[in-house]
Every structure is written in structure tokens, then in C-alpha cells.
Amino acid sequence: MKEFQPFRVVIPASSANLGPGFDSIGLALNRYLQLTFLPHEQLKIQVKGFGETLPIDENNLIIRVMKKAFDEHGQSLPTFHLSIENEIPLARGLGSSAAAIVGGLVAANHLLGNPWNQEQILHQATKWEDHPDNVGASLYGGVMIGSWDGHHVKFVQIEPPELDVVVAIPDATLFTKQARQVLPEFYRRNDAVLVSSRANLLTAALLTKRWELLSVAMEDYFHQPYRESLVPGLSEALMTASQEGALGVALSGAGPTILAFTQEKERLIAYFESLFSRLEVSAVVESLQTVAEGVKLQLTEVEECSTFGGKVLGV
Numbered sequence: 001m002k003e004f005q006p007f008r009v010v011i012p013a014s015s016a017n018l019g020p021g022f023d024s025i026g027l028a029l030n031r032y033l034q035l036t037f038l039p040h041e042q043l044k045i046q047v048k049g050f051g052e053t054l055p056i057d058e059n060n061l062i063i064r065v066m067k068k069a070f071d072e073h074g075q076s077l078p079t080f081h082l083s084i085e086n087e088i089p090l091a092r093g094l095g096s097s098a099a100a101i102v103g104g105l106v107a108a109n110h111l112l113g114n115p116w117n118q119e120q121i122l123h124q125a126t127k128w129e130d131h132p133d134n135v136g137a138s139l140y141g142g143v144m145i146g147s148w149d150g151h152h153v154k155f156v157q158i159e160p161p162e163l164d165v166v167v168a169i170p171d172a173t174l175f176t177k178q179a180r181q182v183l184p185e186f187y188r189r190n191d192a193v194l195v196s197s198r199a200n201l202l203t204a205a206l207l208t209k210r211w212e213l214l215s216v217a218m219e220d221y222f223h224q225p226y227r228e229s230l231v232p233g234l235s236e237a238l239m240t241a242s243q244e245g246a247l248g249v250a251l252s253g254a255g256p257t258i259l260a261f262t263q264e265k266e267r268l269i270a271y272f273e274s275l276f277s278r279l280e281v282s283a284v285v286e287s288l289q290t291v292a293e294g295v296k297l298q299l300t301e302v303e304e305c306s307t308f309g310g311k312v313l314g315v
């Protein structure tokens, strides 16, 4: 068993796309995945929070990511006890898979002696997801604006908007793979030009804090129209939420969560609760905060490896 000082990796959730920033723009949010690693004579995984159905063996995404990183460096993944404490619901559009990938890469990089810098970790993470939006936001925090050509990712990270975020998180899942299968192979030139201009406007509005532009800047025709049939409430929210305090509304990632920026969070929460009640769809509606910081790794002193990683002391 390879000895190492216990450590913890804390990764923020994320919301991808923000409408027309499809596969490019991601926003870090204050729900977290926390991974605690302790030396152990065999691989042992325990999960608290979202993810009861996650594999607790080498099939777990975090372990697969770590093993590939070790393989790429010609080394064998050590055994350890992994305590997963997860506030990010799975397959809801809040970047749970991206957080797992970023957490696995940062943990592996730490155990390997940090051969990768942050940009190299972003490259590795983007290869796993095939788009940098969620992984970039979880890695860097704030707003990730990235461009991936299948080989290289170029990006800018900007500070998050000082706005409240209201999310409506349906109980039902929608896996990204399914939500990407409904997308068209081709777009009409006029539609592509219009959505591209909306994405440009969105970036500019975020950089200049022109919040009044968000409503138009977040209009999308790349993916949202094709996903509306899979997402309860999306059509109506896109049409009417702006009359109830939303500055801009979008499908969060591949859904089914709906996200809106606001300066009137209580009013908007009431709107979404009423909408989902009328649709008879069970959903959690809550206010989240944007976060400026991404993943953190902290060395810890752990007293013992009990139910959930023992009592973690110190930082």
C-alpha cells in the first residue's frame, strides 16, 4: 500500500451553455463534490449525498479517470479509501460528471507529484467530456469561455456575474448522452449566424456587466428548441420567466434543470414553484450563488477511516 498524506478535493458544480454558449460557456455554482482520499490496503469507496447508485469499484468514473492518468504516466494507481460526499445531483444538468472528472484528474495529478499544470488538466478533462464548458468552470471557477477543436482547447476565464441564480431541478434525470442525440447534424446559415451573434453578445454582456442584455443574449437555437420536448417547463419558462424577475433564462447544461439569473430571487422562486406545481412535475427550486474559485485540493489530518472518511481535521 503506497502511503500518502490524506487529502481532500472540493469541486464546484457548473451550469453549461447559458443558452447559445453551447459546448463553450460554463458557470461555476456553489454546490460541491467533496472527495477525501486516505491510504488503504484496497480500493474502498463510500458515497454520501447524491450518487447512491454510483459504482463503488474500479468502474466508478472517478477511478477510471484516475487510472487513465496513472497509465499515461506509466504508473499503477495506488489503493485508497475514497469518501465521496456529493451535493451535485446526477444527470440534472449541474455538471456532476464534469466535477467527477476534474476531481479525479486533480487527485491523480497530486498523487503523481503534479506532472500536469492547470491548462494540461483542462485539456485532459476536455478530452473526457469532448467540451470544456462544465469541466472548465469546475476547474477554474467563475465563467469559462472555451473553444475545443477536438485537439486543443483555448479559453478565457472571467469573473462570475454578481447576480443571484435560481435553478429549478426536476426529480427526473436526463442523461447528457440522450439530450445530445436529439440535436440536428446541420443548421440553417441564418440560424447559425443569429445564435453565434447571441453568444458573442452574451460574452460581451458578462464582461461589461450589461445585465439588461442577458435576456436577448441567452436566446438559443442550437440545442434548446430540440430539447424542449425532453424538459418539462422549459418552453414556458423561456417565454414568461422574464416577466417574473428573470434577467436571462436557459436550460442548465443538457438539462433538465432550468437556470435563470435574477436580482429578484424570491419572486422568481415563487414563479418556478408555481410553474412546476401547475405542470404537476416534482422539482426542487432554489437560489444558488456563482463562485469565483474552482477546484481546491487540501492536505488533511484524518483521525481514522470510519463511515465517511473519519473526522477530517485541519486543512
Ligand SMILES: Nc1ncnc2c1ncn2[C@@H]1O[C@H](COP(=O)(O)OP(=O)(O)OP(=O)(O)O)[C@@H](O)[C@H]1O
Pocket: 014, 016, 033, 051, 054, 060, 061, 062, 084, 086, 089, 090, 091, 092, 093, 094, 095, 096, 097, 098, 100, 134, 174, 175, 176, 177, 252, 253, 254, 255
Ligand atoms: N460523483 C460522481 N462519481 C462518479 N461518477 C459520477 C459522479 N457524478 C456523476 N457521475 C457520472 O456521470 C453520470 C452523469 O453524467 P451526465 O453528463 O449525464 O449528467 P450531468 O453531468 O450531471 O449533467 P450535465 O453534463 O448536463 O451538466 C452519472 O451517471 C455517473 O456515471
Ligand SMILES: N[C@@H](CCO)C(=O)O
Pocket: 016, 017, 022, 023, 024, 131, 133, 134, 176, 179, 180, 223, 253, 254
Ligand atoms: N454542452 C453540453 C453540456 C452537458 O454536458 C450539452 O449541452 O450537451
